[in-house]
Amino acid sequence: MRGAQIDRRDFLKAAGAIYLASLTPAAAETLVRADAVYASGFRAPDGSFGAALLAEDGRIVSRVALPGRAHGLASSAKKVAAFARRPGKFIFIFDRQNLIAPVVVNAPAGRHFYGHGHFSPDGRLLYASENDFDNNRGMIGLYDATDGFRRIGEFPAHGIGTHDMSVSDDGKLLIIANGGIETNPDFGRTKLNLDHMEPSLVLADAATGDLVEKHELPEALRQVSTRHIDLDADGRIWFACQYEGPRRDLPPLIGHFGKGEALTWIDLPPEVTRSLGNYVGAIAVNRRDGLVGVTSPAGGVSVVLDAASGKVKATGILNEAAGIASARHGFATSSYDGRFLDSQETVNWDQHIIRLS
């Protein structure tokens, strides 16, 4: 059965340029954005940066110019937030329907954004992972989506080198991936503590910021940086890692846990682990299909796991692998060299795709 979106697209095709020309630019933009299913950051051929909204088939339906590089994104029913990374100086929040002007949140003094964040389920709060670089501690900034994204406070991330973060479906828990790597804008990309990393996965109370659980990695896995997360239908947290130790090691890179449980690592076949190049760049859960997908730019692959068993269901070559997000079935993937599903664009996709909530 054809849905309302298809009808609208067909109508647009039929009406073509004449119809679009009769609309104000803002109204035309609103209409095309209705087709959007995914969002991702990109770099354009002229070196400028933006965020794109894409349709189910990977076609770009709308582009938004950004003041700099955006890495991760988050969405609520009305908004999309793009988080800057390296340098992490802004969050750019734009309206999904193009009805309200975008908002740029600048990093407060003494903080920079790490490139990820998440909306509360009701869309009223935006959380952002941040670096308190003078004190070398990760923070979660809180921004009021009902009041122009005013910064209303911050919580400790209970760890260092915070990267990805999420919020439980009931909005009660913040789920925080502390990569454990110390960086400081004064020292550029230099990783300052590779010989004494402190990776951890943290559950914190979303109302108070209080620590609920902290999972530090055992000594043998100290150089496994816990970086990206997604939640499955049962609220189980899937996490993906990057290993900073010797390249010949084959540490586990993917795992999951639920509240009150120890971490469970997925024991991938060695050839699959090797293919990931000790570096998982993105992870996504398809709740409907019960699948977990990861991409590795270092290995140029995507791997799909069965969420229930942890077994590998599929692997694929994906040169220049960038993001992965849940598709209607399976996953949509992108690449640094402009592929999104099987649509080829003249942009470089950044590392993450989100499926709009």
Add this chain to the structure above:
Amino acid sequence: MPNPRSLTLSLILALSAALPALAQEAAPHATALQTDAVPAVMEKAVDGFIRPGYRQFVDKAKALHAGMDSLCATPSDATLKAARQGFGDAVRAWARIEIIRVGPVIEENRFEHILFYPDRKGLALKQIQGAIASNDKSFADPQSLHEKSVAIQGLGALEYVLYGTGAETLAQKDGDFRCRYGAAIAGNVENMAGELSSLWEAPGGVQAAWKQPGPDNDVFRTPSEAVTGLLGVLVHGTETVRDERIETFFKGADGRIAPKQAIFWRSGLTFVSMQENLTGLKNLLNGTNAASLLPPAKRGVIDAINARADKLIETTKTITPDVEAAVSKPDERQKLVSLLDNSRSMITDLSDGLGGGVGLSAGFSFADGD
């Protein structure tokens, strides 16, 4: 009707058949890379740049230490001048090789033991002044100094000893403790230089890892990983000149100006160290014959990068060494603006031109935790 162009579950399941294909190493990242050229390039990087660079730094650090010892033994204007000369030489040698910010230098905080910079909050100054005033022997011994704050034991601290308030006492007996503290810093820097050089000289160690990418390699498992690592040195090295060495004190015509945040401003070596950074980058690019990594039709980008580097180096030579004057006089400020502009372009040429030329996507992330 499912969208035929989306990656459906059935397609994913069909891809399961591809699993055996992954039994090999990770897929090549840079498809246009002239793989045959990689071993020679990496060998030249190690044997022609990194090892000689650290050896040179050892020599200059040794001479610096000896110069400080002479100054302490026979304080005079002449020995102070010689010690300062030794400091300048060591700064030059370090600046040439400090563009290598991977491997042993970032382990055990060796980099910070040699150079603690930037120091936006001026945390080091009070500690250094405290050390000079302390008369505490533990500051005058390289080993015990090494155990203290990294802010007080590297080239930045020694610059204060030699050029900061009260440095003139070094030419007299009054400056004895200050001098011995300075000599301990020089000793610490010499030790650090020696450690770095030994680690890079050890057969089978990091040098082998760089020269022989392969499945058993701890650093680079494929030629393309090795090239990505080398490109990373070039791109990040240039980024550091712009972000860490220029923008720290001059953020553009309308930006923040803080001349006393500039590296080595007291000794007038700010632009000298930058010049050596850039010369190091240029030598690494050309000495490795990085052009050979590119398909012949794309090698023109190397000329563009060299032209950019030459312009930058020329500017660092002609700009006044007085940073205060550099940020305040219009002509000199214009040179700072041109340093920012050209370094920005050089980063793009390296990242997109050279990186893109070997098949890495423009703006590739170097797998830096993204």
